[in-house]
Amino acid sequence: xxxxxxxxxPGLPISEQxxxxxxxxxxxxxxxxxxxxxxxxxxxxxxxxxxxTAHKAIAVLVGEGLLEVHPGIGTVVGQIPAAPTEKELKLxxxxxxxxxxxxxxxxxxxxxxxxxxxxxxxxxxxx
Amino acid sequence: MSCxxxxxxxxxxxxxxxxxxxxxxxxxTNGAGKTxxxxxxxxLIKPDSGTARVLGADSTLLGPRExxxxxxxxxxxxxxxxxxxxxxxxYCRSLYPTWDESLCRRLxxxxxxxxxxxxxGFSRGMKIKAALLVSLAYRPQLLLLDEPFSGxxxxxxxxLIQGMLELSEQENxxxxxxxxxxxxxERLADHVGIIDSGVLTLSESSENLRTRxxxxxxxxxxxxxxxxxxxxxxLLPEVSGSTIRWxxxxxxxxxxxxxxxxxxxxxxxxxxxTPLTLREIFISLTRAQRAASPLSL
Numbered sequence: 416x417x418x419x420x421x422x423x424x425p426g427l428p429i430s431e432q433x434x435x436x437x438x439x440x441x442x443x444x445x446x447x448x449x450x451x452x453x454x455x456x457x458x459x460x461x462x463x464x465x466x467x468t469a470h471k472a473i474a475v476l477v478g479e480g481l482l483e484v485h486p487g488i489g490t491v492v493g494q495i496p497a498a499p500t501e502k503e504l505k506l507x508x509x510x511x512x513x514x515x516x517x518x519x520x521x522x523x524x525x526x527x528x529x530x531x532x533x534x535x536x537x538x539x540x541x542x
Numbered sequence: 543m544s545c546x547x548x549x550x551x552x553x554x555x556x557x558x559x560x561x562x563x564x565x566x567x568x569x570x571t572n573g574a575g576k577t578x579x580x581x582x583x584x585x586l587i588k589p590d591s592g593t594a595r596v597l598g599a600d601s602t603l604l605g606p607r608e609x610x611x612x613x614x615x616x617x618x619x620x621x622x623x624x625x626x627x628x629x630x631x632x633y634c635r636s637l638y639p640t641w642d643e644s645l646c647r648r649l650x651x652x653x654x655x656x657x658x659x660x661x662x663g664f665s666r667g668m669k670i671k672a673a674l675l676v677s678l679a680y681r682p683q684l685l686l687l688d689e690p691f692s693g694x695x696x697x698x699x700x701x702l703i704q705g706m707l708e709l710s711e712q713e714n715x716x717x718x719x720x721x722x723x724x725x726x727x728e729r730l731a732d733h734v735g736i737i738d739s740g741v742l743t744l745s746e747s748s749e750n751l752r753t754r755x756x757x758x759x760x761x762x763x764x765x766x767x768x769x770x771x772x773x774x775x776x777l778l779p780e781v782s783g784s785t786i787r788w789x790x791x792x793x794x795x796x797x798x799x800x801x802x803x804x805x806x807x808x809x810x811x812x813x814x815x816t817p818l819t820l821r822e823i824f825i826s827l828t829r830a831q832r833a834a835s836p837l838s839l
Contacts, residue, residue: 428749429729460708463700463707464729466710467564
């Protein structure tokens, strides 16, 4: 069994969906820093996806530091750095802009948006 | 290549490349030309024109050496039914120098086949499992599967897929799998081709295919009308009152599609784009293709 849930949906590349599922599992604490992450083979077998697809997703996660490869041990969940860098905050700008545009289009006010962001934050992270 | 049987052109000017290391799903309705293509790749049929190259060799020159690196399982698989699975394994083991005994044991366990009963009494699912077992155990470089899942229950299909993935740690392992039911190969395949009436209508990475289609529903302002001719790039346009629906085949993102819709339909009040499953994409493409070139069957 994989240590994170994933239901594959139409419309998006499977590797992107896999990356997202792992990120979500990390922030919710389902995947603990330092714990072992399944191999490409295990991910491919469990999800019945092409090994190249699993490989691609894991490579992205390693590139972003969410997973770490330790020779002889395998892949483990990376440590979450304490504070985000300016560069990491910049990466989110596009997503935030989209969120503001959608919210404004639906006639939401800023405090409505803040409220639902906070709800999701609490739901996903348990904070 | 092209293949004809009498007056029927089963495969017409097919040009197709399957990359080493990919799992290629070759989709088409019954009679589309899938089996003919696969049989050509195995030198069971000679193309009437053109050539097929398999593992670097012309398909009409395939000899025992190349065939020992190809696994083949078809819907109408014939097995020596008087034999038991144990006897079948013993027989095949002696034929293939690359036979992997430990893989064979793992697959036997996974497929839960009775070892000592003649296969004559086996269900369809058990027979296909036995055929796949002896085709995987010699670790072929190329696996050709012709409708392996048709008529099988979901559990057996899942066993077969898991069995195939047992080979996945092997370098440059290529699978060419034909099917009329897309769902079963949707996750597995990294490349997809669609053939209809002998003509290849599409061949691309499944990542691309998954992302570039949306069903669009656009609602116009009261009283406004639009002609479906506006959407010559969209598939299967339908107009009903002030609602227009079509399948968008070059979707990039909502922003880009939104600006195109605005240009086409200044009277558009609202629109939504819904992702399509591979099955819906297959149906839309095949219908659109047939609407564009009605066949004289």
